[in-house]
Amino acid sequence: MSDPSAPSVILTGITDWLEWQDYIGKKLELATWAAIKTNDKAFIIVEPNRPQISAFNSTDSSAAELPEHQVNSYSLAWTIYLEGLDLYVKQQKQLMRARDIIYSSVDSRLARYLHWDHDIFQWMKTLTDAVLAERQKS
Numbered sequence: 001m002s003d004p005s006a007p008s009v010i011l012t013g014i015t016d017w018l019e020w021q022d023y024i025g026k027k028l029e030l031a032t033w034a035a036i037k038t039n040d041k042a043f044i045i046v047e048p049n050r051p052q053i054s055a056f057n058s059t060d061s062s063a064a065e066l067p068e069h070q071v072n073s074y075s076l077a078w079t080i081y082l083e084g085l086d087l088y089v090k091q092q093k094q095l096m097r098a099r100d101i102i103y104s105s106v107d108s109r110l111a112r113y114l115h116w117d118h119d120i121f122q123w124m125k126t127l128t129d130a131v132l133a134e135r136q137k138s
Helices: 014-027 030-038 068-104 120-137
Strands: none
Touching: 014 030, 014 068, 014 120, 030 068, 030 120, 068 120
């Protein structure tokens, strides 16, 4: 019996390149796949900076010491930070999922080019280069 979690398309070369891209695209959120496929690094959300009390009043060390109007400003900054952090974490999970899906759906010959210390954009460039090099050999 086959493994239901196994990918239905395995990238082995140029012959299944388009089908593989379609398969990966269906497994990921549209915006994530579009960014990966087009090498759009501007899509990547930068981890937000946690608001510091000292940015609101350099002499205070806790929110309790801030004047009321600065407490409100700090609370707003904290809310914005938490929302940004949530988006960042969700995107990082989606990118990790993309790496897992891509790695599990390429054959061992191509997988050897995928280094875990490279980002997803480098992976796609590597796979594209490998597949195109195969076409040129033909």
